[in-house]
Amino acid sequence: MRNIKLVLEYDGTDFVGWQIQASGRSVQQDVTNGLRQILGEDVSLIGAGRTDSGVHARGQVANFHTVSLLDPPSILNGLNGVLPQDIRVHSCEDVNEDFHARYSARERVYRYYLSLERMAIGRFYSWSVPYDLDIDLMNDAAGTIVGEHSFESFCKNGSEVDHYRCIIYRSGWVRSGTMLTYEVGGNRFLRAMVRLLVGTMVDVGRGFMPAAAFQEVLAAKGRQRVGMAAPPQGLILEEVKY
């Protein structure tokens, strides 16, 4: 059996998320359907990260096994021909049989885009926060999560996970004009974790929560309430590293 790796971009606006659900349009289902059209085969598509409803991806990685002999460029072009315009395949290649999009991943990189203005253009790809935000305080908070921590405080209820430990390699805000971008890279992320981190850091940036309190929330391991989750449309899974 061949093992094939895809790098996918998608606009999450009209999806219930990556994962196939009982109802609603999922990326996993659309790509699986596309592969059935191209390969004449039902494959099991494994994604690196289960993005939530409305969350986008520029570098989602997926893999599947197939007996097809179709060469990678033909699969790539065939898929881009049959897939809807809100999913694009950027690359397609044969990989080792032990490659697993989810378990082989070393780092996932997310960016969250936040606009300080009210926006019409691009409102589906950023969160509009038309207030004064202190980016230095937000970076103080962002820096505290680097390293290995238990993120129970920044995890949506109902997540089925064995443990809450994640290793964060980088976490910081950059300002460019009226756009603030948060970039975070880590070995794994819990459900809604990035959005809960962003929502809480915005509370810090607005002066509603001291940066020190942010650290306390993290240390409380779920016994202390965090801020609101930032809305999904600002979040993009940028890259998965292996």
Add this chain to the structure above:
Amino acid sequence: MRNIKLVLEYDGTDFVGWQIQASGRSVQQDVTNGLRQILGEDVSLIGAGRTDSGVHARGQVANFHTVSLLDPPSILNGLNGVLPQDIRVHSCEDVNEDFHARYSARERVYRYYLSLERMAIGRFYSWSVPYDLDIDLMNDAAGTIVGEHSFESFCKNGSEVDHYRCIIYRSGWVRSGTMLTYEVGGNRFLRAMVRLLVGTMVDVGRGFMPAAAFQEVLAAKGRQRVGMAAPPQGLILEEVKY
């Protein structure tokens, strides 16, 4: 009568354009409706530029006369409260009675966004041209239009204009990663002019037309066929200067 100036941003995706039409959703109609709700008055809204269907604006300027005594911040906040999310008002101010959004404008600045990759995210705000483009040749062509010229060759049939002369102040392409941006500033623009210029310059960039031929097309004043108009979604009216 007060004369009030608005700066507007809109996502043109779901509009038939700026101007009120027999059917379909127009920006002019939506803003006029919003003002009726806020002021209790039917105003005549004058726009600086009549953007086509699907074309966006980040800095469209409009003005209207009113007998209302409502202060500008209340009009701005009121409008943003009642307008749909794809139109945002960035500023609102009282101006001299002789200010006319269309006739007082000195310069209109448009940008056209072109991606060298197939895109899912942002596909409504750029044109995807996944081919090799020679940006130096495109800049050679872009430079030839600076100054005063007759743009009959770059004007959609059926435009009702007295003359085709436009003064172009700047015209050039910039590359940033896989995104090419064309910026053009001029005293006036004819119907679909920027899109016809971009479509023809892309032909130059792909090697389908020599840069010298671009100049001939311009000189032919409509007697020579131009390339296709670039699609509307890549075009944004960025700013109007007075």
